Amino acid sequence: MPPVFAHGALRLYLLALLEAAPKHGYELIKALGDRFGGTYSPSAGTIYPRLAKLEEEGLVATETEGRRTKYLITDAGRAELDRRRQELADVEDNISASVRRLADDLRADIRSNMQGLRADLAATAEAARSSARTATAAPGRPSGYSPEGQRILKEAELMVQSFRDDVRVELRKHGASHPISPVTLETVRTVLDQARVAIRNSLRG
Numbered sequence: 001m002p003p004v005f006a007h008g009a010l011r012l013y014l015l016a017l018l019e020a021a022p023k024h025g026y027e028l029i030k031a032l033g034d035r036f037g038g039t040y041s042p043s044a045g046t047i048y049p050r051l052a053k054l055e056e057e058g059l060v061a062t063e064t065e066g067r068r069t070k071y072l073i074t075d076a077g078r079a080e081l082d083r084r085r086q087e088l089a090d091v092e093d094n095i096s097a098s099v100r101r102l103a104d105d106l107r108a109d110i111r112s113n114m115q116g117l118r119a120d121l122a123a124t125a126e127a128a129r130s131s132a133r134t135a136t137a138a139p140g141r142p143s144g145y146s147p148e149g150q151r152i153l154k155e156a157e158l159m160v161q162s163f164r165d166d167v168r169v170e171l172r173k174h175g176a177s178h179p180i181s182p183v184t185l186e187t188v189r190t191v192l193d194q195a196r197v198a199i200r201n202s203l204r205g
Contacts, residue, residue: 009091010042010046011050011053011054012080012081012084012087012091013032013088013091014028014047014050014051014054015054015059015073015080016081016088017031017032018060018071018072019073019077019078022070022071022073023070023071024065024068024069024070024071025044025047025048025069025071028047028051029041029043029044029047032047034179035095035099036098036099055071058076058077059073059074059076059077059080060072060074060077061073061074167188171188
């Protein structure tokens with residue numbers, strides 16, 4: 001569990017989520033995951049015992065809907081929240097700060113990984129240029145149109161197309177069951193921007 005949830009903080013945050021609207025256990029887990037931008041998702045083993053404790057204390061009530069249980073905040077639960085509004089605000093501030101730190105760390109990791117990728121791309125591009133220069137060019141055509149040069153260009157285009165298709169499939173698969181979080185969107189944007197710069201620099205080298 002992230003350090004923002006100090007002792008008693010998670011149960012307080014669960015009360016806040018239920019104050020907004022009654023929810024099933026899965027909806028509470030999903031709401032927490034969304035709040036953390038997908039970087040943290042509590043397990044059922046973390047959430048349900050705390051809900052059971054809140055019900056035992058009379059702060060939460062339950063309703064059965066088929067095979068599912070819906071949790072509702074009680075008047076005593078609202079009174080508990082009212083007494084601890086400042087503490088709840090501090091928890092919310094800590095969550096926001098934690099998400100920002102995670103996003104910053106993720107961007108730093110991406111930048112570090114992209115430096116290695118740029119070096120690999122530069123080496124690959126130089127090898128391709130060297131191969132194209134040594135290949136026998138077709139009569140009347142510049143070396144860039146040699147059979148070897150055409151093969152390398154086609155292979156590069158296929159790699160880009162395959163990458164694009166794979167990423168689109170993964171995004172759509174994820175989006176079908178979970179919303180794309182701001183952190184995920186920022187990750188995709190950063191990676192694509194860095195890759196674009198690295199490929200462009202390799203082509204110009």
